[in-house]
Amino acid sequence: MIVRTLENCKNSSRHVVTETWESTRMLLSDDQMGFSFHITTIYAGTETPIWYKNHLESVYCISGEGEVETLDDGKVYQLKPGTLYILDKNDRHLLRGKTDITFACVFNPPLNGREVHDEDGAYQLNEAPLEKENA
Template identity: 55%
Template sequence: MIVKNLNEIIGTERDVHGETWNSRRLLLAGENMGFSMHDTLIHAGTETTMCYENHLEAVYTIEGEGEIQVLPDGPTYPIGPGTLYALNENDRHCLRAKTQLRMVCVFNPPVTGREVHNANGAYPAATVAET
């Protein structure tokens, strides 16, 4: 059994900071669950363009208000507590945070730990698992 507490993650190497976000990585590839799970903060007033070419992602919003737009010119959906979106086609998208968003993110395949977005807004393909 794996038991984690967010307070044990904050301030460690599993607390990864990007330009517009902060991803607290609760489960990683090395824990052999077949997915990774992150408690993620998106900073208020920011826009983040992403396209996970190597991963599928599901996101459940638990705090904040914002919107997600499918790029280049797809629909825009409001985001708020209770909203789930799943990027089931490696969708290129822009996440806009009106207020700070707190989200639970699940990745398949799981990330290994220190990934940050590349120039395309993607994480690199998984290689070596870390615990």
């Protein structure tokens, strides 16, 4: 059994911060579960272009408000607590925070831990895993 707390993961190398978001990666590829699990915050007033061409993602809104726009068709979906959106077709999208938004996210294949978006808004598959730690 694996047991971790959000607080312990936030105080470790599992916590990644960028200009528009931060993500605490609580379950990663080296845990060998076939998916990764993250608590991610999108900052208020930001817009983040994303295209997970190498991953599928499921995103559940815990708190906050914003919107996600799918770029191929221009559809805009409102995000609020209780909303789930699923990027089942490697959808190119824009994520906008009206307020800080906290999400629970699941990735398949799982992330290794330190990934940040590349110039296309994607995570690469060949990132080196984090070194094992107690988090």
